[in-house]
Amino acid sequence: MTQLYLEQLLKGVVEPLLLLVISELPTYGYHIAKELNKRSRGYFKFGGSTIYSALRRLEREGLVLSTWQQVTQKQKRRCYELTEKGHQILAEELSEWQQFYNATSKVVSY
Numbered sequence: 001m002t003q004l005y006l007e008q009l010l011k012g013v014v015e016p017l018l019l020l021v022i023s024e025l026p027t028y029g030y031h032i033a034k035e036l037n038k039r040s041r042g043y044f045k046f047g048g049s050t051i052y053s054a055l056r057r058l059e060r061e062g063l064v065l066s067t068w069q070q071v072t073q074k075q076k077r078r079c080y081e082l083t084e085k086g087h088q089i090l091a092e093e094l095s096e097w098q099q100f101y102n103a104t105s106k107v108v109s110y
Contacts, residue, residue: 014046014054016097019082019090022064026081029055055080063089 021032029051036044058064063086069079082090 010044014050015058016090016093017044018051018054018058019063019086019093022080023082023087023090026079028069028077028079030077032080058086062086 017036018032021027021035027035029048032055033046033048033051036046055064055066059066059080062083064080065083066078066080068076071077
């Protein structure tokens with residue numbers, strides 16, 4: 001049950017976490033995964049398929065925009081940035097997260 005519970009929790013946070021990292025600086029998928037791992041001190045270890053699937057969903061929803069960036073003469077990578085709609089949704093979700101966190105903390109520490 002613990003693994004299934006964790007998987008369900010992660011499904012609800014992947015996309016907002018991606019939006020948060022992208023909002024700070026347009027970046028690419030591998031960097032986003034590394035940044036989430038670093039900031040969470042190793043707790044969030046999202047694989048490439050999770051990250052890129054979520055990025056494609058966010059792009060279809062109009063929350064991020066991607067462009068190809070030349071890295072070397074032979075290598076390109078897709079760089080993601082937030083759209084105006086993405087900034088709006090992120091602000092709303094951060095507000096909801098804060099309310100949820102506050103309410104949960106009150107219940108746990110009651």
